[in-house]
């Protein structure tokens with residue numbers, strides 16, 4: 043029953059046909075989702091809400107559903123537009139204290155008690171009986187205000203943000219509506235209702251399927267409904283993986299429905315798709331086991347930054363990061379170099395490549411650290427000191443046609459036919475199609491000698507070699523030289539806490555608490571304390587970055603277990619870390635319940651580098667950690683098997 047779930051608090055009466063969605067309808071939906079741990083139930087609740095939004099919006103309204111979707115995933119626009127929430131705790135405390143007329147220290151004391159600023163804001167509202175005369179907030183109004191808050195920059199923007207938040211909080215209705223709670227959580231950049239983006243996409247698909255069914259007055263039996271819902275979500279997921287922009291998908295769904303979506307929403311230059319990723323392997327033997335009997339190729343794994351390069355038919359070049367951020371302003375030199383690397387028959391394209399720093403005199407590739415010395419924003423061509431060469435390894439779109447469902451062999455052929463190598467500017471990733479242990483070993487050593495991290499081994503033929511956007515696929519394996527002896531791969535972990543230094547390091551943090559990120563439950567799970575291998579300069583620099591992220595209490599989405607750092611930190615910084623091995627731990631919570639009741643911890647963790655090309659949500663997940671642990675146990679029990687000859 044679609045409407046009944048809104049009757050608990052009196053939202054029904056305030057949501058008339060053709061009128062804007064009441065914000066309380068969304069927050070009530072959030073409360074219901076938060077109250078259950080069952081994934082299917084969460085999706086069903088969200089489906090009901092989206093269906094209501096579709097049914098009650100005016101026919102020409104293409105915005106309400108889109109804004110509702112954005113608020114459910116805590117975003118305001120596609121990633122490449124670069125507008126983000128994630129307002130610091132201290133600004134929100136200030137706004138809460140101003141909107142309630144209470145002293146900031148009282149708000150902080152409440153935060154210590156509750157552990158969640160959302161609850162503090164909510165509790166500062168009276169109960170329904172004392173409801174004020176405020177006009178109820180609407181979803182489009184809140185969306186616009188959040189956008190205004192996120193986009194206010196420059197001089198006195200802090201004060202402007204506090205004033206805007208203050209006004210929003212003051213307009214919230216009584217406690218029961220939970221508006222203040224979710225406004226604050228949206229501002230913080232985390233809803234904490236345990237609803238992953240995947241489920242939002244499924245709920246969107248289901249709602250559109252159901253609304254089409256009702257509009258057509260169709261009667262389907264239970265099996266038919268289940269089948270149609272399943273088909274619908276597959277179509278929406280596959281369209282979204284090619285064209286990951288709700289700005290495109292949602293209006294298209296409203297216009298042409300699920301059945302017309304694949305035709306309308308295809309990969310298009312200008313909109314970055316989420317890159318395909320690789321699974322780690324520890325030995326050449328493991329690669330051969332996985333690819334037995336299939337044709338594959340090994341490519342250099344370049345040590346630079348992923349760059350997805352687009353050119354539209356009207357001649358606009360853009361460079362996107364691994365995370366779909368627009369890096370065209372960071373790499374104006376690539377944009378300038380590219381036209382020289384195209385053959386005349388190339389009009390539009392999407393290239394998958396690695397941007398690698400090179401020494402202009404020797405032509406040698408330089409390590410990733412050199413690249414990090416470049417400025418990140420508004421780089422001027424004439425100021426560039428560190429030269430970058432593009433190492434192209436895949437072609438995803440060419441002259442008006444997506445190539446995702448062509449084999450790698452065909453894509454590689456097209457790449458070579460339509461581009462041309464230019465020294466120091468553009469090269470095809472070096473590849474060897476040799477399939478024996480000796481050939482791979484030789485190529486691996488060569489890659490390391492040339493300054494690469496190792497090899498990427500990829501399927502060449504059949505549908506197993508199609509490009510799989512956003513997937514960490516078994517059809518791409520990475521073989522990193524450094525890691526053959528360790529756990530097989532590095533991990534990307536979030537810094538969630540810090541410990542004060544000892545001796546002459548008492549004025550900085552001396553050690554840090556790291557966590558992995560579980561996208562399904564939206565929580566950070568602690569994994570280890572890291573404190574060795576930092577120079578004094580590094581510690582000073584980490585202190586400068588992390589100090590502003592200090593929190594009064596641990597955020598509610600950090601699953602601490604037995605970890606007790608001196609200071610809790612806002613989870614914003616991602617580090618790449620290497621470890622000797624993994625062990626079960628009674629203290630840490632990473633991957634708890636996946637292998638056994640205990641969590642998994644890292645032994646002898648070592649800091650490699652800051653990963654600012656990824657967001658904290660891209661941190662290594664518990665399943666990957668459990669997988670690494672299992673492979674380690676397997677390797678220990680069968681020493682001859684997975685070591686191979688390499």
Ligand code: ATP
Pocket residue numbers: 317318319320321341342343344345346347348349364396435471498520532
């Ligand atoms: P990491 O960079 O730590 O290995 P990741 O999570 O960024 O991990 P992976 O899938 O693990 O991504 O490794 C693939 C990365 O390696 C790509 O994102 C890309 O930046 C880089 N790379 C370098 N050379 C190649 C290549 N020939 N093919 C594919 N990716 C390559």
